[in-house]
Every structure is written in structure tokens, then in C-alpha cells.
Amino acid sequence: MEIGGSFYDRKAYSTCYMCACRCGIEVYVRNNKVAYIKGNDAHPTNKGVLCAKGSSGIMKEYSPARLRKPLLRVGPRGSGQFKEIEWEEALQIATQWLEEARKKGPYKIAFFTGRDQMQQINSWFASQLGTINWAAHGGFCSVNIAASGLYSIGGSFWEFGEADFENTKYFMLIGVAEDHSSNPFKLGIQEMKRKGGKFVVVNPVRWGYGAVADEWVPIKPGTDGAFFMGIMHVLFKYNLVNWDFLREYTNAPWLVIQAPGTPKDGLFYRNQEGKPMVFDKKSQSFKPADRVVPEDLDPAFIGEFTTPEGYRVRPAFDIFAERLVKDYSPEKVEKITGIPAKDIERIAKEMGTIALYHPIELPIEWVDVWGRKHKKVIGRPVSFHVMRGVASHTNGFQTARAIFLLMMMLGVVDVPGGFLNKPPYPKHIEDLPKPYKITRPDEIKYGEVYPGPHLGYPQSPDDLLVDEKGNPVRIDHAYSWWFPLTAHGCIQNVIPAAYERNPYGIEVLMIYMANMAWNSSQNIPYIIEALTATDPAGNYIIPKIITIDAFYSEQVAYSDL
Template sequence: MCACRCGIKVHLKDGEIRYIEGNPDHPTNKGVLCGKGSAGIMKQHSPAKLTKPLLRVGERGKGEFKEIEWDEAMQIATERLANIRETDPRKLAFFTGRDQSQALTGWWATQFGTPNHAAHGGFCSVNMAAAGLYSIGGSFWEFGEPDWELSRYFVMFGVAEDHDSNPIKAGLSTLKANGAKFVSVNPIRTGYSAIADEWVGIRPGTDGLFIFALIQQLLKADKIDFSYLARYTNAGWLVKDNPGQADDGLFARDEDGNPFCWDGTSKTFTNAMAAGSQPTLVGEYELADGTSVVPAFDLMARRYLDDAYTPEAVTETIGIDPGTIRRIASELAEVAFEQEITLDIPWTDWAGREQIQMTGRPVSFHAMRGISAHSNGFHTCRALHVLQMILGTIDVPGGFRYKPPFPKAIPPHQLPAGKPGQVKPNSTLGGPPLGFPTGPEDLLLEEDGTPVRIDKAYSWEAPISAHGIMHMVIHNAWKADPYPIGTLFMFMANMSWNSSMNSSGTMEMLTDRDPESGEYKIPFIIYSDAFFS
């Protein structure tokens, strides 16, 4: 019914569902259940619920179907899919919606051998997931959550009430009971924003500029957790400042490939990954070959300190006055650095160093589709993670806490499969169709540079499309761009929602015929769902 995955208890009477309640022993919702979950009984008894497969008998779009038996449905589907697999697996476009079974559907696509698989996330949260996984090895929602018990200042960006609903409700209740401040940054003052201590009404799609301005104010006030950055990030890694050369902007490395830093204690170039290194975060240095190098933090700070990101420069665009921007930045700094938490809990850090205490910055953030589903969503989400990093609030008491198995390696090791040599008749794909490119060599391109995939994911048009680009599938299949397909297989996918919110245009593409042949431009459609809708 939704993506929260709340535990429920279903009560039966005479074999029929009579009542649904939350499961108090479930770790996600701990017994809390929203109206949608409670109304699950209506879903079970819906007159639109399918009991048998349907075969279209009229024109597409007329809604004319007849019931058939499963054996006939399986025969129709398997004969057509077998022919595609034997000839050109790319001719199958298999895309799934918000069904939360991407592990299964991705595995199925891999076994079939088609690179043309993606899921709902490419339309909704891919910018959030990709930005987080490429920046901090995780992200919000499924990857981790605020430390509801210890956080003292919480900022929420663009979260609708259907995203992680019950856990967030419980968390906000805990925050408010503990006296923490809750700031909601959202264009509308409904849902969570209605109970916030402060609502910041921002213009849609401009959250990134607001975050840029906050970061600038923290940099100017020197309210940065330099120790955290040096220990747990690549802020001290040296970047080549070599304009016009192929290596400009790349990390400087030693002969073994280890990144260099300038050690502030030894005053030498040192392996930045060595446990005892003391990276300097600012300055300009010169390698033995004369190449100028600068710490990554220094380059980042220069960018954010640009006058384009002053509160006065961004106020007209984002709709927030400069005084509010400065005050919120000041409040973040005050809570993070003047109200730090110290827990007497021994632990061992990534380098094997034993610590006797944990220090926390009790500032936390949460965000979701509201900042992700924009053309600038990736950079906005990245900026929010930079804000977390410079405040030192990631995986610390009072801040953002990962959920196992996160954090992952940055970026994750999984590469998208589907290069020309990997797509062969009657063969598996040789790897998952979704992944995380690390360079141009990982893109899925034909010899002439055109996209391998029907949605053009992992091409030069969309190189970091970690979930694929589901909302482009129907359009590209209809246009035969970059090539025509044989079958469109949609699994639990809302055609309107997952097609750029263009219901009428989507219907026209699905029903359009070739004027010369008279055949449908999308030759065959298999649609798997639980309801006739």
C-alpha cells in the first residue's frame, strides 16, 4: 500500500478480514498505523481487485477486456518473451513501480538478459539516493534517520506525509516532548509543517540555494567541525589545480594510488588514508613535479563563499529574507557547537583507534522527494550532505544515524550491466542492470556513443541515473528513440504517476499507431497489477 513497510496484525472472522491494527512488536512502526494502513480492508475487498488475467479484445484505451485462465495468459506472455530473448533481449522494456520488490524484479531482468529495467525511484527519489550514496555512503529514509532521542535542532526539507509516515510521526512526537526545535522548510504549511516550531515557506525547487547560503554563513563564522572533516571525510585530500590539463581536478595520489594530503604536523605530503595523518584543510602546495595542489575543503569553501550565495543574493529567488537565513545558520551553529553531547561509550573508529567517548552534534536533518524530484535535485541533496558534514552531524549522537547495512563504500561498488558485449541472445545479463558509474568507462553506450538503454540511463544524457529513468520509458518506446522495442512489460506501475504526470499524453502514446503500417507504435504491452485500473 505504501513504502513504509509497517507491521500489521490482521484479524479474521469466518475467513474474512474484519479489522487491521498496527503490530506493537514491529521495529518500523511499533504499533502506530495511519489511515491508509487501517483502510487496508477496503483494498482487500475492492471490486476492482483482479481475480483472473484479462486479455484486451478491443482497441487500446477502450477498456474492453475478457477474463482468461492463467494457463492461457502464461502461454501468451512466455511465447512472446521467449522470442525476444532468443533474438534481441533489448526489445523487452521491463519497468516496475512503487512495489518495493526491486530486488526480485532486478534479478528477473538480469536472468532474462535485458538492460532495460528500472523502477519508480528514478522518478521519485533517485537524486536523493544517488547524492547520498556518492557523498556519505547512505542517505535519508531507508538508509538512516535522525537521532530522535538526542537531537535538539531538527530541520526537515520537502517531506510529504506518505514518506516514512509512521516512524516520522513517532519521531517528531519524541522531539517535541524533549523540547527540541523543529524547523520545516516547505512551500506549503500542511502535514508535518503544521506542527513545526518554525515553518520556512520556500519557493519550490530553490532549497539548494537556501542550503548554499547557510553553508556560506557557517564558513564565514568559522563554525566548522574541522576535526570531524579531517578524520572522517576527504576534505583534506589534495586536488590537482592544473588548468587545461587532463588531470585538472583529480586527486593527487602516490605510486600506490593512495590519496595525498599535506600533513600539518610533519609538513610533508602524506598518505591521507594513514591512521596517523593530520590533514591540513586549507592552503596551496606544490608536488615534486611542480603541479599545484589544494585541499578539497579549500576548493569547496571558495565555491560556497562566492557572492552569489549571500543571503541578500538568494533572497528574491528563494523567498526567504536574509535575516531568517542568518538566524537559522546561527541557531544551527549554536546547537551543534555549544550544546555538544558527550557519551561515555568506548568505541573503535575506522582506523582502529580506540576512543573512550562519543561526541555528538545534536543537529539533525531529514529530506525526501520535495528536494529530490527537481532537475537540480542531485546538487541540492549533495549540498545538504555537505551541510551535515561541516557540522559534524553524520553518524554521531544527536545527528543522523545510519541503519544497517549502511554506510556503504563511496561510491558503491556495483556497476550497471548492459554494455554491448553483455547483451546477448539467450543469455543472462552478467550483472544487475542498475548500479553506480564511477567514470565514463562505466557508461552504457553503443560503439557510436548512443544509449544502450531505452530510457537512456547511464548515457551522456543521464550518467548517474542510479534507479534508471522510468518516466521516460513510454515516451522513448513510442518514439523508438534510441530504438524500437517489441514488448513493454509494466509491473505494478502507475502509468500516470510514472510518466511525468502526463496522463492524457501517456494514453496517446500507448494507443498511437504508425500511420504507414497501422500497427501500434508500442507493439505489445503486458501490465501486471492487482487491480483493474
């Protein structure tokens, strides 16, 4: 829809920054000031829809609370005593502090950033400083979900992929608030419900999405993992499992060595060429897993076998199924989650029945990775979406893993009606970047550029950033034995680690577009102590704090510049 009238003299196109959706917007400008914001009808994300939060973006642009000039602290940290200074002076002070820190060692600078669209620039800036200590906001957001998905199916939710709303018949939304999946999901849910699909919300609170859902599952916070393990228990019990998907696309039949107390225990059983093995029920012999489809093998998913070398081995699925049966009956899960056992069983049967017995078929010819030609695509119309309600718990990674395992059991990955990856995903874990490997924080010298990625996906213990004693090399303990699969750094650990000088002290903490005092608010008195603590000589233990923000936040109050 084109807006007429004389209230604007030009129109600009952009994306909304009021939440993470990044909806397309048209910005109407008059006399070089924003006069009105509306959704961009041609944008693929929101198709012209704009929520109240997005429409009020003009208020953020011209808020009287915005900081107009740099502030220099003149009183104790936390006192709120600042004086305004000019930009030239602020840049001179920041440059001096950073240069002095670099000369003591680039790792003495910790640069951490919030949710922005400048990650490449910020990473480059950190590299020029030479510091290993850079990361973005993901460690406090939902990167544990992203990492669990990338390690499980080569993709994940949000920017990596989403539900096929056009074809899905059963959509479950877990731990999602309106600000994280706004207009695109509202449009998708509307389309799905108009076609008769069922919409289920799993959330302790019935708000927003829950109000329009066909079913609200009021779960106890932090127990989602048990809920989904209980669902898989029921699917296994009633054989509502997509065995063909597990056979062709997963490592479920791969054999795992059972040798407690030895270095081999828990490793995949491999042949002399290093290929993982399965047990073929047709030939009653061990075969390489990469021959399952080409030789039409019938790999065992359940059982225990003895290899020619004398190893006891079990399929990976068998080990997983044993835990499902033993620990996650609906009755046990009810005690953990507060969800009645009968509802857990019913929900599992609903999604399992739809996925396996109500598929959709699209007349699209395609060729699979093994060269087999197909005249149609078979879809499994059950889909999921997960966000911070799951991520914001210490078990978030494993909870998300449970959801991805459920998606594999149903066979709803990259099929019509299920979860669809967005290009360039899915990616094999070996195709993802690793964090650049160093074993000492002082390995990068003054004047040197940090030579590789700060962030990435470790593939083995050899990829961890630890010293010869196993201690973390990064100030946030990312990619260490404490947080090995961090993927995006651990921004919430920085203030406590810098205060405790564990693994070392820093000279400058530089924060861009992040409220780290709030991000680390698990123990507010402790965080205040960390930001204000001094040594016996009266110097702050975290010597210099620079915060770059448009508004006065808790972190600004405890900053020096």
C-alpha cells in the same frame, strides 16, 4: 493491547502496504476474510501505532474497483474496450509475446516495476528473460537522494538511516509528506519535542508536519539546494564548521589539480603510489591523506600550492568555499528561494551553535579505525530528513548532495543526536555493486541468462553502459552519459524512448505494479501519442504492452493485456 471478543477466529502478522513505512500490523481474520487491522505493539517500526491510511487497508483488499480477471484489449488503445479472459489464456498470450520478442533479441523486452517488495524476484525474472532493460520504481521516486548519499557519506535517508530522535535537539524535515515518513517519524518527533528539541519544516506547503513544527520555512519549489548552500555560506563566514570531522572523515583537504585545458584538471593530486595528497601546514610539505590522523597532520583547507611537478593545487574545500562565498550569500539566496536573508542567517547560526557548542556525551568506550581508544562518544544533536519534495526535481541529486555536505560541515554523520546509518551501512562506494557491463544491446543472446546486476553504482566512466560511440545501451538511458549515476534506472524515460526508438525499438513493454503512463506525465499529450502512435502499416510503434495491476489505471487503459 490484545483484542478480545468473537469477531475473529484467527490472527495473522504482516506489514502494512499502504505507504512506504511498512509498519507492523496484526490482521484479524474471520471466515477467511479480513475483519480488522491494528498496529503491532511489538514491531520496532511503529510500536503499535497505525494511521488512518493503514487502518483502511481492508478497503483496498475488498474494493469493488479491483480487477477480478485478466483483460484483453479489443478496441484501440485508450478506448477502454477490453474483454475478460481466463488466467490460462492470459498466460499463454503473455508467454507467446515474450518468446517472440526474445527470439528477436532479449533486449527487445522492457520490464519495469513499481514500488514493491519483490525486487530480487523481479530482477531474477528479468535475468531469465535475458534483457538488460529492467529497473524498479526508484528512478521516479527518491533514488537520486539515495545515490547522492551513498556517493557522499556511504549511506542515505529512509531505509539506509534516519535521525537519532532520542538524542537530537534540532530536527529539520525537508520536502516530506505524511505518507513517506508516517508513524515512525510521528513517534520520533513527539519524543524529541517532549524533550525540548526544535522541529523545523522546509516545505512550500504548511500541512501535516508543518502544523506541529516549531518553525515552517515556506520555500519556493525546487530551490532547496540554494537554501542549503546559503546556510553553509553563513557557517563558513562565522567559523561554525566542524573542522575535526572534515579533517578525519572527509576528502575536504585533498588537493585538486588546477590545470585548465589539460586532462589533469580537476583530478586529485596523487603521489607515485596513487594516494591522494594534502598540504601539511606543520611541515609545510605534501603528505599522503591517509597519514592525516596517524601522523597528526594539520592539513590546509584553504589556499593554493605548487607541487614539485609544477602543478597548481587547491584543497577541495577551498574550491567549494569559493563558490559558497561568491554565489550564495543570504541576500542572493533570498532572491532565489523567497526566504528572508535574516532567517537564513538565523537558522544557520542555530544549527551551527547547537552542533558545535551544545554536544552530548555518552559514556561509551570505543576504538576508532586508527586504533585510538575513546572513553566517551561525542554527539552533535542536529539532524535532517529529506524525501520526494527534493527528489522530484531535475536538481534533486545535487540538492541532496548539498544537504549531505552540510551534514559533513556540522559533523553530524553517525554520531548521537545526528544522522545514524542502519546496518549494513555505511558502505564505501567500492563495496557497492556496479551494473553489469555490456557495450551492445544484442550482446546477450536468445536463451542466455543476463549474467550480472541490472542496477548499481558506477565508479568511473568505464562502468557506463554505452556503446563504442557513446550511445546508451539501455532503453531508459540509465548509466549513460545522459544519466550516469542513475542507481535505480529511469522508469520515466521508457515510454518516450520506446516511442522514439532511441536508442532502439522494443517489442514488448511489460509493467508490474506501476502506472508508467502517469509516471511519465510531464507531457500528457505526448505520452498519449507515444502509447497510441502507429507506423505507416498501422502497427503500434510500441507493439505490445502488458500491465500487471490490481486496479484499472491510466496505464491499463493503454495496455494490450
